[in-house]
Amino acid sequence: MTTTIRDVAAAADVSPATVSRVLNGRVEVRADLRERVLAAVAEMGYRPNGPARSLRTRATTVFGIIITDVQNPFFTSMVRGIEDTAQRAGYSVVLANSDEDPEKEQRYLEVAAAEQMAGVVLAPAQPSSRRLETLLDRGIPVVTVDRRLRGAPVDSVTVNNHKAAHDATTHLIERGRRRIAIIAGLLKTTTGSRRLAGYKAALKDAGLAVDDEFVVLADFRLEGGYAATKDLLRRAHPDALFASNNLMTLGALQALSEEGVAIPEDVAVVGFDDISWATALRPPLTAVQQPTYEIGRRATELLLDRVAGDGSPPRHIVLPAELVVRGST
Numbered sequence: 001m002t003t004t005i006r007d008v009a010a011a012a013d014v015s016p017a018t019v020s021r022v023l024n025g026r027v028e029v030r031a032d033l034r035e036r037v038l039a040a041v042a043e044m045g046y047r048p049n050g051p052a053r054s055l056r057t058r059a060t061t062v063f064g065i066i067i068t069d070v071q072n073p074f075f076t077s078m079v080r081g082i083e084d085t086a087q088r089a090g091y092s093v094v095l096a097n098s099d100e101d102p103e104k105e106q107r108y109l110e111v112a113a114a115e116q117m118a119g120v121v122l123a124p125a126q127p128s129s130r131r132l133e134t135l136l137d138r139g140i141p142v143v144t145v146d147r148r149l150r151g152a153p154v155d156s157v158t159v160n161n162h163k164a165a166h167d168a169t170t171h172l173i174e175r176g177r178r179r180i181a182i183i184a185g186l187l188k189t190t191t192g193s194r195r196l197a198g199y200k201a202a203l204k205d206a207g208l209a210v211d212d213e214f215v216v217l218a219d220f221r222l223e224g225g226y227a228a229t230k231d232l233l234r235r236a237h238p239d240a241l242f243a244s245n246n247l248m249t250l251g252a253l254q255a256l257s258e259e260g261v262a263i264p265e266d267v268a269v270v271g272f273d274d275i276s277w278a279t280a281l282r283p284p285l286t287a288v289q290q291p292t293y294e295i296g297r298r299a300t301e302l303l304l305d306r307v308a309g310d311g312s313p314p315r316h317i318v319l320p321a322e323l324v325v326r327g328s329t
């Protein structure tokens with residue numbers, strides 16, 4: 001017979017809700033009660049998530065995290081939020097880098113299934129994942145972060161990318177710029193496509209034309225931002241640049257510096273993802289700030305709820321991303 005949360009509660013002489021609170025780590029529990037619960041859990045080999053989990057022969061207290069660029073500080077800061085929250089609830093994490101490659105991502109999803117991980121936090125490398133069944137059929141919950149997966153019955157934690165990009169572009173318009181370029185990210189991701197859409201909507205809302213010569217598609221990487229900026233300077237002569245993620249912004253700044261472009265006199269610059277070095281720049285960078293740590297924390301809380309057996313419909317948490325105005329605009 002599978003040990004249930006009620007068996008553990010009886011053994012520890014606490015309520016099932018207290019057992020759930022101890023395992024979720026979301027609310028502080030009195031130390032003596034927490035000790036009793038953890039002792040009972042260990043002693044009885046209790047694994048949360050009742051029936052779904054009983055589908056699995058053995059379960060672990062390990063969460064898999066699959067991100068798309070392990071060298072991007074946005075993701076590592078988000079992973080910090082995931083790990084802290086998981087640790088507090090007694091879970092460990094393992095980190096995988098899909099490199100924006102759907103095939104590599106799929107291989108890691110299969111590893112998570114084979115290793116019977118308790119759950120997976122995924123930043124999807126593609127817009128729809130036909131193959132989450134690898135995990136969902138085994139009762140392994142998945143939460144997506146940063147990007148959405150179309151048609152997947154899973155929770156998600158993202159920011160409002162469309163609004164953030166709209167705010168960034170509107171800010172440049174209000175600063176009197178009219179030749180506003182965007183360096184867009186991978187359009188197969190919702191962060192890439194929604195930021196581009198927000199940029200275009202802001203121009204339209206201001207009665208300005210959307211001119212494709214000011215739109216360059218890149219890859220969320222430094223080199224992509226660098227090459228895109230060189231290309232824009234050569235053929236489009238923008239007076240403003242919205243680089244829609246941190247690494248592309250860094251590449252753009254390197255290209256602007258090489259070309260002797262004065263910021264903001266010649267070209268005003270807005271980045272996406274506020275980074276520690278933004279204020280060290282001269283002039284300091286105007287950027288959209290993502291609640292990176294919070295994205296990780298909230299996603300892990302959702303995953304813990306699923307592991308504890310929460311069978312409610314998928315939840316989509318959308319956190320605010322704030323434009324921080326500094327000297328580069």
Ligand code: RIB
Nearest residue numbers: 074146185191245246273
């Ligand atoms: O720099 C990281 C951000 O840019 C994330 O939102 C990621 O999706 C990429 O778009």
